[in-house]
Amino acid sequence: IDPWSSIGETFELTPLASNTAERIQQSRLIERVSQVVMAVLIVFALYSAARGIMLLAGEMGTHRDRYPKWIVRLFTWLDRVLERFVSLPEARSILRRGRPNAANAASTKYRNPMAGEGAEGRLEDVQRYVLHSFDALCALGEDLGRPRRRDETPYEFLRHLPREMLPLKREAGEVVELYVRSAYSKIPPDAAILDRLRKFWFEYERMRKRYIR
Numbered sequence: 483i484d485p486w487s488s489i490g491e492t493f494e495l496t497p498l499a500s501n502t503a504e505r506i507q508q509s510r511l512i513e514r515v516s517q518v519v520m521a522v523l524i525v526f527a528l529y530s531a532a533r534g535i536m537l538l539a540g541e542m543g544t545h546r547d548r549y550p551k552w553i554v555r556l557f558t559w560l561d562r563v564l565e566r567f568v569s570l571p572e573a574r575s576i577l578r579r580g581r582p583n584a585a586n587a588a589s590t591k592y593r594n595p596m597a598g599e600g601a602e603g604r605l606e607d608v609q610r611y612v613l614h615s616f617d618a619l620c621a622l623g624e625d626l627g628r629p630r631r632r633d634e635t636p637y638e639f640l641r642h643l644p645r646e647m648l649p650l651k652r653e654a655g656e657v658v659e660l661y662v663r664s665a666y667s668k669i670p671p672d673a674a675i676l677d678r679l680r681k682f683w684f685e686y687e688r689m690r691k692r693y694i695r
Contacts, residue, residue, distance in 0.1 A: 587625045587694045592618035594683040596676065605671030609664050611679055615686075616661040619654055622690060623647065636661055650689055653682040 584590050595607075595614045620630045620639070628644040636658045643651060656678050663669055 584694050588621035589618060589625050589690055590694060592621055594680075594687065596680060596683070605673065605676070608671050608675055609669045611676070612657065612660045612664050612669060615657045615679055615682055618686065619657055622686065625694060646693060647689070650685050653678075653685050657682050 592614065595611050596604075616636070623629055623639065623643060626644045626646050628642060628647075630639040634642075640651070640655055640658045643654065647654065660669065660675065660678070669675065
């Protein structure tokens with residue numbers, strides 16, 4: 483039984499309507515949320531495009547004989563520019579922790595073995611260049627707090643590179659591949675291998691200067 487009807491009371495329900503100020507505030511909130519979502523999507527798209535360009539540049543560096551030279555040069559330049567932005571957080575993190583001293587760093591004992599030998603290099607010394615490059619890679623890992631363990635294969639060492647060396651991982655992977663090949667068979671003299679080693683040393687020395695004072 484409705485108690486209100488028994489005493490003769492009558493009433494009407496009035497709808498609650500938001501005022502103009504509330505509607506404007508809700509509209510602005512929705513607009514701001516939409517802008518944030520759009521900005522996140524744009525940043526994600528730009529980052530994905532940058533990573534795609536870097537991967538394509540790396541593939542061109544490995545198989546540069548398949549592409550015109552001007553395309554290889556363009557993507558190599560783009561790769562270097564984008565790598566600087568991608569690797570900035572790692573650089574800042576290690577600078578806050580402190581960098582190894584050059585006098586005690588293991589990697590400072592290694593230099594580009596092809597430096598000063600001209601564009602062609604010495605093809606008969608390819609295997610020696612590969613072994614030297616792999617040793618230099620292990621030395622830099624040691625300086626940055628992740629030395630190669632005695633029971634660790636080259637591929638396992640590559641998978642566990644320190645964060646600071648991740649921008650070098652593509653070039654390091656090529657050196658590891660060449661090192662493993664040299665351990666089981668003699669690497670044939672090949673100018674393309676020299677090009678891959680030169681790219682490794684270019685990135686290696688740039689990274690070492692960044693972290694070794």
